[in-house]
Amino acid sequence: MSTARNPPLRHGFRPQTEVPGDIGDSMISLISRLYPMNRSITGDGVRETLRTLTNYIDLRIHEVASGTKVFDWEIPREWNIRGAYIEDSHGNRVVDFDDHNLHVVGYSTPVNQTMSLEELRPRLHSLADKPDWIPYRTSYYNDDWGFCLAHKTLSAMDDGQYKVVIDSTLTDGSLTYGDLLLPGAITDEVIIFAHTCHPSLCNDNLSGISLAVHLAAELAKHKTHYSYRFIFAPATIGSITWLAQNEDNLKRITGGLVLSVIGDDGPLVYKQSRRSDSEMDKAAEYVLNTHFPDSRIEPFSPWGYDERQFCSPGINLPVGRLTRTPHGEYPQYHTSADDLSIINAKSLGNSLLAVWQILGLIENNLSYINTQPFGEPQLGRRGLYRKLGGYQDVADRQLAMLWILNQSDGTNSILEIAKKADMPFDLIRSVADDLVGAALLRPADTLIDKSENDQSGGERQ
Numbered sequence: 001m002s003t004a005r006n007p008p009l010r011h012g013f014r015p016q017t018e019v020p021g022d023i024g025d026s027m028i029s030l031i032s033r034l035y036p037m038n039r040s041i042t043g044d045g046v047r048e049t050l051r052t053l054t055n056y057i058d059l060r061i062h063e064v065a066s067g068t069k070v071f072d073w074e075i076p077r078e079w080n081i082r083g084a085y086i087e088d089s090h091g092n093r094v095v096d097f098d099d100h101n102l103h104v105v106g107y108s109t110p111v112n113q114t115m116s117l118e119e120l121r122p123r124l125h126s127l128a129d130k131p132d133w134i135p136y137r138t139s140y141y142n143d144d145w146g147f148c149l150a151h152k153t154l155s156a157m158d159d160g161q162y163k164v165v166i167d168s169t170l171t172d173g174s175l176t177y178g179d180l181l182l183p184g185a186i187t188d189e190v191i192i193f194a195h196t197c198h199p200s201l202c203n204d205n206l207s208g209i210s211l212a213v214h215l216a217a218e219l220a221k222h223k224t225h226y227s228y229r230f231i232f233a234p235a236t237i238g239s240i241t242w243l244a245q246n247e248d249n250l251k252r253i254t255g256g257l258v259l260s261v262i263g264d265d266g267p268l269v270y271k272q273s274r275r276s277d278s279e280m281d282k283a284a285e286y287v288l289n290t291h292f293p294d295s296r297i298e299p300f301s302p303w304g305y306d307e308r309q310f311c312s313p314g315i316n317l318p319v320g321r322l323t324r325t326p327h328g329e330y331p332q333y334h335t336s337a338d339d340l341s342i343i344n345a346k347s348l349g350n351s352l353l354a355v356w357q358i359l360g361l362i363e364n365n366l367s368y369i370n371t372q373p374f375g376e377p378q379l380g381r382r383g384l385y386r387k388l389g390g391y392q393d394v395a396d397r398q399l400a401m402l403w404i405l406n407q408s409d410g411t412n413s414i415l416e417i418a419k420k421a422d423m424p425f426d427l428i429r430s431v432a433d434d435l436v437g438a439a440l441l442r443p444a445d446t447l448i449d450k451s452e453n454d455q456s457g458g459e460r461q
């Protein structure tokens, strides 16, 4: 994997301290628009979702045929559904797919029969302890069918006969995913992944989709050092498909984030990549620890979202995961109560800010080489003390200067120096710019550096 850096081309991509005031509202508005669509790992609901995203970003939409082998998996048949219901003997529809997408077990095979409640009951899923909520269930890889309903609805059903209809199709079709590449100064890529397979559920994962879309739209306005690739695909089979189809390009990926459950009120949680000490891991940890006081860092585990695929041993990319309250840790998870009421514009806006700051840090995290490493260079002669006079934080800047000069042997990044010095990244970065201006520092790993290596003395042993 290339870590070579061209001379700094940072183009004003700076970590911001606040997001535009209405961006959270815009994220909510996209979520509201996507909420009624019936998504699954394949099918027209996913296509409609991705088409909607093209109103915001220049997404390319890909179709991968059923039966295509992707690593150890195969693209399944495509599932579509037009309607489904359970009707009692009086003609009342006690459960109707038109009322809520969660009412049908995802990937249910077609059904049209009359049966007793006793026969039907093993196919009915409800939550006794949350009698008003409809659970979310799927059966992607076993031919099966079923309904999900509020427990209070189930409790009210009598022992009569029921007409049960699921008007679905499972046919050879395709899996649909979308991606967008925003080219930067170098071809090394940072990837952002959001899963698209959940039907009417907001935090998991319309929040991740909406955040990624708004991030892409903002990033597209900036020139960046890295290239950024956004992927919108179904969980598990989608990331596996993308990885299998892009295997030759994976070496370009220098970092990434899986975004999910990121719109609720809980503090931010960063889950480390399998490597745990990649630049993405360090940047996310620094930003969360510094700017988001209630946040926490979790070690990698082979459980969760698509980071499992990006961090499988044969792939092992430095891809972490950013969430708020993780999956399974909030009661509304995978139920109809994961609706618009549990997400809010402020949380979404702050989540976007956190991602923006993490990417801004990666964009700006250079390593330098001290061009005068024999003893401390004479700062006064170069006008650096005079320059300090213009700053409020003279003592801090002077100390930062000494830290940077001492640590800049090409092996320590600004972030590492900031941590060692216990000083803000932005301060170290700004002082480094002054030292570059005074020709006391130059970026490490540049072509200039390689050609001048032998004459300028000392920096490379």
Ligand code: ZN
Pocket (backbone or CB within 6 Å): 198, 204, 327, 334
């Ligand atoms: Zn989920």
